[in-house]
Amino acid sequence: QQKVQQSPESLIVPEGGMASLNCTSSDRNVDYFWWYRQHSGKSPKMLMSIFSNGEKEEGRFTVHLNKASLHTSLHIRDSQPSDSALYLCAAQISGGNYKPTFGKGTSLVVHP
Amino acid sequence: EAAVTQSPRNKVAVTGGKVTLSCNQTNNHNNMYWYRQDTGHGLRLIHYSYGAGSTEKGDIPDGYKASRPSQENFSLILELATPSQTSVYFCASGVGDQDTQYFGPGTRLLVL
Numbered sequence: 001q002q003k004v005q006q007s008p009e010s011l012i013v014p015e016g017g018m019a020s021l022n023c024t025s026s027d028r029n030v031d032y033f034w035w036y037r038q039h040s041g042k043s044p045k046m047l048m049s050i051f052s053n054g055e056k057e058e059g060r061f062t063v064h065l066n067k068a069s070l071h072t073s074l075h076i077r078d079s080q081p082s083d084s085a086l087y088l089c090a091a092q093i094s095g096g097n098y099k100p101t102f103g104k105g106t107s108l109v110v111h112p
Numbered sequence: 113e114a115a116v117t118q119s120p121r122n123k124v125a126v127t128g129g130k131v132t133l134s135c136n137q138t139n140n141h142n143n144m145y146w147y148r149q150d151t152g153h154g155l156r157l158i159h160y161s162y163g164a165g166s167t168e169k170g171d172i173p174d175g176y177k178a179s180r181p182s183q184e185n186f187s188l189i190l191e192l193a194t195p196s197q198t199s200v201y202f203c204a205s206g207v208g209d210q211d212t213q214y215f216g217p218g219t220r221l222l223v224l
Contacts, residue, residue, distance in 0.1 A: 001171065032210055043202055043215040044155070051210065088155065094209055099170070102147075104154035 002027035004091050006103035013110055019076040021106045023089030024069070031094035033065060033072045038086040038105070047087075048074070079110040115139060116216035118203050124222045131190040133219050135203030143206045144186040145213065146170070146178060148199040155202065161186055193223045 003026040013019045023033065032051050036044040050056050050065040050072060057063075062075045070091075076083055086107050092100040116137045125131045137144065145160040157170030159178035167178040175197060177189040190197055200220050204213040 034212065036213070043218050044213070045215070046212050049210075049212060090213070092211065099157065099160060100211060100213065101157075101171075102155040104152065 002030065002091065002093070002101045004089055004101050004103035006087075006089050006106050008106060009104070010107040011109070013079050013108070015079060015081060015110055015112050017079050017110075019079050019083070019108055019110070021074045021076075021087050021089075021108070022071065023073070023091075023103055024071045025091040025101075026070070027091070027093060028070065029093045030070055030091045031067075032092045032100075033063075034090040034100070035063060035072075035074045036088040036090060036102075038088060040085070044086075044088055076108075079108075081110050081112055084108055084110050116203055116205050116214055118201075118216040118219050120219060121217065122220045124224065125190075125193045126224055127194060129193050131193050131197075131221065131223075133188040133190075133201055133203075133221070135186045135188075135216055136184050137186075137203075137205040137214070137216075138184065139205065139214070140183060141205035141207050141214070142183075143208065143211060144180065145204040145206070146176075146186070146188045147202045147204065148172070148197075149202060149218075150199050158188065158201075195223045197221065198223045 037047045038044040086105045089103040090100040146158045147155045161180040203216040
């Protein structure tokens with residue numbers, strides 16, 4: 001059974017600062033990674049996906065993927081209090097068995 | 113954006129009682145999922161389905177059954193509820209490979 005490890009468990013950054021979150025899969029067959037954001041009391045919503053080695057940027061959010069090390073990272077620049085949330089990483093093996101595995105998440109607090 | 117609804121939103125049940133959680137999606141997604149979310153455990157997959165009439169066991173299926181009578185509806189059934197099943201339950205739907213999950217609003221279940 002694949003495991004998805006996220007670090008750190010919690011993170012506090014000042015408003016305007018940079019937040020960096022990490023995620024690693026234990027399964028060498030993983031092809032797809034997602035980052036979901038879950039505000040308190042709400043359901044998770046997909047923030048970014050990355051399926052190829054390299055970097056992807058959307059506004060203040062940048063995601064990196066290194067398939068050789070099965071590692072993805074999410075970077076939030078100019079962090080805002082509204083970014084305070086639980087960030088969940090999900091990983092999935094391609095083909096046939098559509099069953100993503102989620103990590104336990106990183107709790108981000110951005111203080112004004 | 114995919115529309116996934118869940119009912120009830122909150123439920124109090126007694127130990128040994130039967131509980132049915134319902135999920136409906138209106139975007140014609142083939143795949144549907146049931147997760148539970150507990151502090152310190154992240155999202156854990158209970159059951160999932162590839163289409164009407166199919167159900168598959170996820171990572172923690174013990175004590176739960178699932179039913180997918182149609183493309184739109186996916187139910188989670190607790191035949192004999194126990195206090196350890198107190199949790200927040202999320203339903204999600206997705207299209208297929210590279211399966212971004214679209215989550216419902218969640219159901220808070222308390223088993224006394």
